[in-house]
Amino acid sequence: MLTIKQKALKYLTLLLFASLVFTSCKRKGIVAHNGAKDLISFKSIEGIKYTEVARRLQNGLSFNDYGYQLEPEWKLSFISDDSTRIYSPIKKQLINFPLSRGYDSIFNTARTWLKVKKMNKDSLVLEILKSNNDSVDVSGAKVYMILYADNYIKNTLHTTEAVVRHPSRRDTAYVKELVTKANTDxxxxxxxxxxxxxxxxxxxxxxxxxxxxxxxxxxxxxxxxxxxxxxxxxxxxxxxxxxxxxxxxxxxxxxxxxxxxxxxxxxxxxxxxxxxxxxxxxxxxxxxxxxxxxxxxxxxxxxxxxxxxxxxxxxxxxxxxxxxxxxxxx
Structure with missing residues (x-):
């Protein structure tokens, strides 16, 4: 039987994964607003193709105590301030989704609520928000998606998507600790x-x-x-x-x-x-x-x-x- 923590972590991952199947407080340096109640704008990064390279917990790890790994899956670009294009791992194709903008760097697309933590032409950091019916918990789920621009991966990092998606050194060290404990007992x-x-x-x-x-x-x-x-x-x-x-x-x-x-x-x-x-x-x-x-x-x-x-x-x-x-x- 899964614990409550496992179920919660599964829910957050599934929320993102399942949404891609359906075809139907301000922070400095994130988005330039004219006022506290301005809607977030994606004009500065329109058309840039981003690939999710990591999905991490608040502690910076992609693995939890039960060995469950949060895997990066999204490929995302903002077509305009009211639409996105996202890759569906089930449909095996890019799909256009409506985008609804909210205050405090919050937006909704592909039936998922997200909050922009960092945004520039090279990278994005998005926090997954928990939602229930018509309410959204803006405090966040403490699960973060890290995305790099495809151009940044290729021409600045001079590497590939597969390489940047490799688990981090911290992930590897953490898993080694779990392995040592499990193989001792x-x-x-x-x-x-x-x-x-x-x-x-x-x-x-x-x-x-x-x-x-x-x-x-x-x-x-x-x-x-x-x-x-x-x-x-x-x-x-x-x-x-x-x-x-x-x-x-x-x-x-x-x-x-x-x-x-x-x-x-x-x-x-x-x-x-x-x-x-x-x-x-x-x-x-x-x-x-x-x-x-x-x-x-x-x-x-x-x-x-x-x-x-x-x-x-x-x-x-x-x-x-x-x-x-x-x-x-x-």
């Missing part, structure tokens, strides 16, 4: 940017990671695939039919350690039996039949957690069924 596991892989070593067993399809109904939320990887496993020719759901710690060497059941219990005796039997399944079938590649972040393997739904059946696998059909009516 696997119960301090955190979400892996590259999740655990389960590779079957036998035609009798199959494992498939659940992948969330981004839709309007789930607000295009696929972050659980990163935060809480979930696998469906089928074991054929098992000693009996069974079904168990539980979490597993996978350490940096790929070893499995039992976590906790994923089902509710009303009887403590049944809970103990469930844990004993499901842990035995993990220590026998899963460890014997799977090659486990640990999760990693920034190229560093570390302990992370996964959720497993394991189905055992005494029947032999259908030799004519493809892998997809194995999970039908799972």
């Amino acid at each position: 696997y119960t301090k596991a955190f979400s892996a940017r590259q999740p655990v892989q389960l590779i079957s070593q036998s035609p009798l067993v199959f494992a498939k990671q659940r992948k969330t399809k981004p839709t309007l109904e789930n607000h295009f939320d696929t972050s659980d695939d990163y935060l809480a990887p979930t696998f469906d496993i089928v074991i054929n020719k098992a000693y009996r039919d069974f079904y168990y759901s539980f979490t597993v710690y996978v350490d940096n060497m790929g070893a499995m350690h039992y976590g906790k059941p994923l089902v509710p219990f009303t009887d403590s005796g049944f809970e103990k039996t469930f844990i004993k039997e499901s842990e035995a399944i993990m220590n026998s079938y899963l460890m014997y039949y799977f090659k486990v590649i640990p999760g990693s972040t920034l190229g560093m393997p570390h302990a992370s957690t996964i959720s497993l739904h394991v189905k055992g059946r005494t029947a032999a696998p259908d030799p004519h069924a493809d892998t997809a059909t194995v999970y039908t009516n799972y």
